[in-house]
Amino acid sequence: MAFLGQGYSANDYEAILPGVIIAGFGLHFHLAGKISFWPNNTIGMLVLFISIGCFLRFQKNNNGLFQAFLFLVLALLLLFYDKVTDYLNLLQNGLSFAWKFWPAIIILVGVYFLFRRKK
Structure with a gap:
């Protein structure tokens, strides 16, 4: 959450991607055994969180859209x-x-x- 706070409050947009990856992976490992519909595919979820981070970073600094779509397609193929x-x-x-x-x-x-x- 500190990376996300740094990314959004201090306008350090490069901190958004690691913040989403770390927070998303923590959320994934927390919810994987507790919620029945949550996917257990760890690699697919990691790539999905990378894609979400790239989309959020693109929203702020307008570069990296192709990589975000590429990671999204790869995540959907893996999931x-x-x-x-x-x-x-x-x-x-x-x-x-x-x-x-x-x-x-x-x-x-x-x-x-x-x-x-x-x-």
Whole structure:
């Protein structure tokens, strides 16, 4: 909480990120065994707290938005890993069909580009 106080009261915006990480990780370890819906995935939660810290730091000094979104996507992939793998298995079945017929697909794309009219 001292980092967050320093970050917001003294306008030292670089202290926001470690403050969110430390406070968020403390909150995570405090609530992980006590609340049934709280996720037990420690790595995913750490990346989520880094993402939240990057978003809060971006709010104050307008840099680091790409990193915040990157960490958010990584956190969601880690937190919902089982659902993501189920989706990728469905995607793999569709890609196996395309992999089987990729020469024909490339020929059709080539014929399209050959005969399309230029405007």
